[in-house]
Structure formats: structure tokens, C-alpha cells
Amino acid sequence: MAAIAKITSKGQTTIPAAVRAALRIQPGDLIVWETEPDGSARVRRVQPLDLEYLKAVEGTLSEWASPADEEAYRDL
Template sequence: MRAIAKITAKGQTTIPQDVRAALHVAPGDLIAWEVRADGTATVRRVQPLDIDYLRAVEGTLSEWHSPADEEAYRGL
């Protein structure tokens, strides 16, 4: 699929309908841009984070938080 969109003086653009449909994005959704060294760019939909889920998972990670773990993984 190829689509062309114009950039405004404020750096804004409209995402063409076909592209929005292909990415399954709607108003309020997040998108991420990745620009490569060769000047090409890709854009993808970003899934919103489920904060309640992440907090639940965080509670299970305490087994990995000890002085030995801190020493072993400090340089990562």
C-alpha cells in the first residue's frame, strides 16, 4: 500500500483512511515511529499499557530483588 500525505507548517499530517484501517488505529490511539539511518521510517500502533496488570506482575518480581541479584545484574 502506498499513501501520500502533506505535512503542515506545524509538522502535522493526516493519516490516510487506508493506512488507519491497516494499522487498526482510531482517535486517541498511540503510534510509534522508527527512523532508520537510511532515512526510511516505519510507524506502528502501540498497545496501551494495562497498569493494573503491570502492578500485579510487579508484585511477583520480589524474588529477583536481592543484594546478590543487584550485584550480578548491575552492569546490564
Template sequence: MPITKITAKGQTTVPREVRAALQAGPGDLLVWEVGPDGTATVRRLQPLDVEYLRALEGTLNEWASPADEEAYRDL
């Protein structure tokens, strides 16, 4: 089990074994997901994920009015 240290700047090195398992290399983006129990998982962001998120981002502002916040507050 590889162990790394977080620097004062919040940086860490991704161990070789983890990079190999993720098939990640220089320039790749990693996604960190934190579960409700405090565990974190990391995966390599696929190019399709980025394109999808950018497309989705442009559609979300129509749901950001004060009336929407009031209507959906308890969901």
C-alpha cells in the same frame, strides 16, 4: 499509495487505508522508527509497550553518572 502533506505545524493526516491497516483510531498512539537509510516505519503502540517503557524508564537513571558516560563512551 496514499500521499499526505505536512503542515507548517508538522502535522499530517493518517490516511484511512493506513489507519485501517494499523487498526488505529482516535486516541491511539503511533510509534515512528527511522532506519539508518532514512526510511521510516510507523506502528500502533500497544498498551503493553507503554507500560513496559514506563517501567524501564525508572531504572535507567542509575546509569547516567559522569563515570558511566566516560566508561561506556566508545560502545
């Protein structure tokens, strides 16, 4: 399926109805954008479990959050 949407000057867009239906997203749902090295992007609905998992994992990653780490990994 292909759908075209226009980006506003604020970087906003409307998700076409067919895409919303295919993703089963409704107002208030969260989506995640995943960019690929080839310049393409995927979008998917975020499940509540995903958020709980990400919040749990976030707390374990503090050992890689120093200013030196930010400098070393900035261009990745």
C-alpha cells in the same frame, strides 16, 4: 501499499484512511515512529503493554542519565 500525505507548517499530517485501517488505529490511539539509518521510517500502533513496559524500563535507566552521558551520546 503507498499513501501520500502533506505536512503542514506545524509538522502535522493526516494519516490516510487506508493506513489507519491497515494499522487498526482509532482516535485516541498512540503510534510510534521508528526511523531507520537509511532515512526511512516505520510507524506502528503502540499497544498498552508497550507503554507499561517502557515506563517500567525507564526507571532502570537513570544510571545513564548524567550530564556526562548526555554529552557522550548526543550524536548517536
